[in-house]
Amino acid sequence: MAGRPPVKDWSTDFDHLDPAWVADPFPIWDEMRKTCPIAHTERFNGVYFASRYADVRAVAYDTEHFSSRRVVVRETPPPRIPAPPITSDPPEHRAARMVLLPPFTADAIKKLEPRARALCNELIDSFVGRGGCDAAVEYAQEIPTRLIAHMMDLPEGDGDLYRKWIHEILEVGITDQRVLMQAVGDMTRYFAAAVEQRKQQPGDDLISYLLHARFNGEPMTSDNVLGCLRLLLIAGIDTTWSGIGSSIWHLARTPQDRRRLVAEPGLVPIAVEELLRAYAPVTMAREVVKQTSINGCTFEPGQMVLLSFPAACRDPEVFPNAEKVVIDRKENRHAAFGLGIHRCVGSNLARMELMVAVEELVKRIPEFCLDGEVTWSEGTVRGPRKLPLRFH
Amino acid sequence: MPNPKTLRVRVDANKCQGHNRCKAVAPELFELDEYGNARASGDGRVPPGQEEMASLAKSNCPEFAVEVIEE
Ligand code: HEM
Ligand code: SF4
Numbered sequence: 001m002a003g004r005p006p007v008k009d010w011s012t013d014f015d016h017l018d019p020a021w022v023a024d025p026f027p028i029w030d031e032m033r034k035t036c037p038i039a040h041t042e043r044f045n046g047v048y049f050a051s052r053y054a055d056v057r058a059v060a061y062d063t064e065h066f067s068s069r070r071v072v073v074r075e076t077p078p079p080r081i082p083a084p085p086i087t088s089d090p091p092e093h094r095a096a097r098m099v100l101l102p103p104f105t106a107d108a109i110k111k112l113e114p115r116a117r118a119l120c121n122e123l124i125d126s127f128v129g130r131g132g133c134d135a136a137v138e139y140a141q142e143i144p145t146r147l148i149a150h151m152m153d154l155p156e157g158d159g160d161l162y163r164k165w166i167h168e169i170l171e172v173g174i175t176d177q178r179v180l181m182q183a184v185g186d187m188t189r190y191f192a193a194a195v196e197q198r199k200q201q202p203g204d205d206l207i208s209y210l211l212h213a214r215f216n217g218e219p220m221t222s223d224n225v226l227g228c229l230r231l232l233l234i235a236g237i238d239t240t241w242s243g244i245g246s247s248i249w250h251l252a253r254t255p256q257d258r259r260r261l262v263a264e265p266g267l268v269p270i271a272v273e274e275l276l277r278a279y280a281p282v283t284m285a286r287e288v289v290k291q292t293s294i295n296g297c298t299f300e301p302g303q304m305v306l307l308s309f310p311a312a313c314r315d316p317e318v319f320p321n322a323e324k325v326v327i328d329r330k331e332n333r334h335a336a337f338g339l340g341i342h343r344c345v346g347s348n349l350a351r352m353e354l355m356v357a358v359e360e361l362v363k364r365i366p367e368f369c370l371d372g373e374v375t376w377s378e379g380t381v382r383g384p385r386k387l388p389l390r391f392h
Numbered sequence: 393m394p395n396p397k398t399l400r401v402r403v404d405a406n407k408c409q410g411h412n413r414c415k416a417v418a419p420e421l422f423e424l425d426e427y428g429n430a431r432a433s434g435d436g437r438v439p440p441g442q443e444e445m446a447s448l449a450k451s452n453c454p455e456f457a458v459e460v461i462e463e
Contacts, residue, residue: 098427101410101426101427101428102426102427104428105410105412105424105426105427105428106412106415106416106424106428107424269416273452330448330451331448331451331452332452333413333451333452333453333454333456334454335454337411337454339409339454339455340409340455341409343409343410343411343454343455347411347412348412348428
């Protein structure tokens with residue numbers, strides 16, 4: 001954002017939208033962990049930032065003092081649009097989450113792998129002959145959009161529409177409420193039409209599954225189903241796109257890791273976990289609802305806490321050589337998908353997409369490097385938005 | 393000579409959040425329910441040769457839900 005006042009001191013005046021933080025947050029977090037493990041800023045009406053794994057974990061586990069009713073830090077508190085389970089706390093959280101889990105188990109996701117592989121190859125076909133591509137735009141962002149459309153049995157080509165809505169809801173909507181409400185309305189109408197169609201002709205897709213699912217023992221209402229569909233679309237696209245993009249960015253700059261994956265495709269699952277750790281895309285937030293203290297810091301009600309899973313994943317107390325990508329790291333309790341009751345519902349899907357995307361890319365294009373300026377998104381989800389590559 | 397020690401894995405159901413890491417690193421030692429939460433396969437006994445997998449399951453669980461017990 002243009003014209004943000006410069007940061008005076010990272011411990012007492014941090015700004016997670018500051019250009020230095022957006023471009024390379026890791027040294028800032030390393031410093032914070034040493035000097036001020038729980039930092040605070042007056043910006044955004046008051047926000048705390050925990051940089052150690054143990055403290056991030058303590059906040060994530062403590063749903064009594066830290067509520068999910070606000071999960072994004074914004075300049076001004078936005079209208080509350082509940083999106084269970086991500087914006088729910090116990091005891092309501094559990095039922096909303098249970099509905100979503102069965103279609104996202106590892107076994108259920110395994111069935112989608114052939115489609116994911118074919119999809120990656122279709123995308124590679126479209127640019128391999130050109131000697132280069134923008135891997136964020138032409139590859140990473142297309143994979144989760146098309147695959148979630150496939151799961152919902154919607155046209156895979158509607159991806160542009162999904163990204164437009166997500167951009168309007170998560171970015172433009174921060175300052176322009178009219179755009180936000182318009183996008184939520186358009187998305188709801190789009191899904192409502194699909195829901196009507198599936199009621200007439202049920203299929204083997206995610207929408208039909210939700211229509212027959214039970215919520216607290218009762219059939220799901222159409223509103224419940226529409227809420228789930230909106231959340232799945234919003235939660236699954238930017239996140240996975242960022243994870244795939246950061247992984248390719250690393251491999252473009254690190255030929256020895258890339259060549260190792262070409263030679264040992266069996267290492268891809270372990271490598272993907274390490275890339276998720278080192279470049280964890282998602283930072284959530286919590287609202288302090290009752291005063292409490294952690295690690296000597298008092299948290300005041302009404303203020304927000306940035307729940308930085310990415311900073312936790314870089315804590316040297318838990319991960320030896322935390323600042324390095326160790327492509328065959330065997331012991332890796334990373335927290336990229338969160339900790340505690342809100343563990344990412346889509347983690348098995350995201351992992352499968354990441355593995356397939358990396359494996360197919362290095363198989364088809366073993367040698368590539370960066371070819372121009374890379375840009376990064378800011379805020380809740382971090383990943384490359386422009387990633388120009390040249391193939392050798 | 394004492395009996396060779398037996399290893400068993402156990403999942404604390406109150407801690408498990410279904411990250412699926414244990415199953416991914418040690419597929420034979422764990423089973424998942426329809427929500428993706430884990431439990432030990434059978435009586436949890438670790439067959440000879442899978443000791444390292446058991447210990448990797450423990451050290452990769454983000455929720456510290458996997459225990460490896462020596463009997
Ligand atoms: C690399 C990709 C992804 C990352 C890094 C990621 C990360 C996360 C994180 C950190 C949380 C925890 C939020 C919190 O504690 O407040 C979360 C929750 C969630 N994610 Fe993901 N996610 C990814 C992909 C996906 C996908 C593909 C889907 C579904 C299509 C998805 C659906 C959800 C849902 C529904 C929740 C809410 C769970 C709850 O509150 O119980 N995510 N994700
Ligand atoms: S790795 Fe831990 S949290 Fe995940 S399924 Fe296994 S026991 Fe549960």
